[in-house]
Amino acid sequence: MDHSAEPAEAAVEAVPEATRPAEADRVGYGRPPETTRFKKGQSGNPKGRPKGVLNVATLFTKTLREKVVVNENGRRKTVTKLEAALKQLVNKAASGDLRACGQLVELARESEAQQNLPGAGHPAIGEFDQEVINGIMQRFQGPEGEGREQTQTQESPEVDSQ
Numbered sequence: 001m002d003h004s005a006e007p008a009e010a011a012v013e014a015v016p017e018a019t020r021p022a023e024a025d026r027v028g029y030g031r032p033p034e035t036t037r038f039k040k041g042q043s044g045n046p047k048g049r050p051k052g053v054l055n056v057a058t059l060f061t062k063t064l065r066e067k068v069v070v071n072e073n074g075r076r077k078t079v080t081k082l083e084a085a086l087k088q089l090v091n092k093a094a095s096g097d098l099r100a101c102g103q104l105v106e107l108a109r110e111s112e113a114q115q116n117l118p119g120a121g122h123p124a125i126g127e128f129d130q131e132v133i134n135g136i137m138q139r140f141q142g143p144e145g146e147g148r149e150q151t152q153t154q155e156s157p158e159v160d161s162q
Helices: 002-014 056-064 081-094 098-115 127-141 144-161
Strands: 067-072 075-080
Touching (some): 067 081, 075 081
16 A cells, blocks of 8 residues: 555656746635736725715714704794704604604603713813813822822912812
8 A cells, every 4th residue: 555655656756846836826715816906006895885875874964964044932933953853853752642742752761862972061171070080090100198189289379260
């Protein structure tokens, strides 16, 4: 059986190097043939989304911000489409439409949850909060004794002036 293995090895060695594929020409997993690879400077999706075409979210927001004229209490008033739709929803819910009432409650919950997200409310830090943060940072930066003395000397003139 050892003799049958030797001719196979000899056959591999007998193939001249000129006929073996070069390292760049190899085809396999992650190496498609060169003829099917993307050409340099050519997009893989040439007929993709054209420039200037809006996505659904942008188009939806743009449409809701458009102005419409409504008659309210006998007077003409210009409001956004979103505001007009919300007024209609509230009016239907107030008249007893259960579906509109459910939609209104769900909308109120979603908007309240959106407002309660951290960072959404007040992105600016107040003066007092900034002073507290500065004091904490100074305590962490220096040794314990020095950090406390510096914080007390810096805060006391500011507190007295107020």
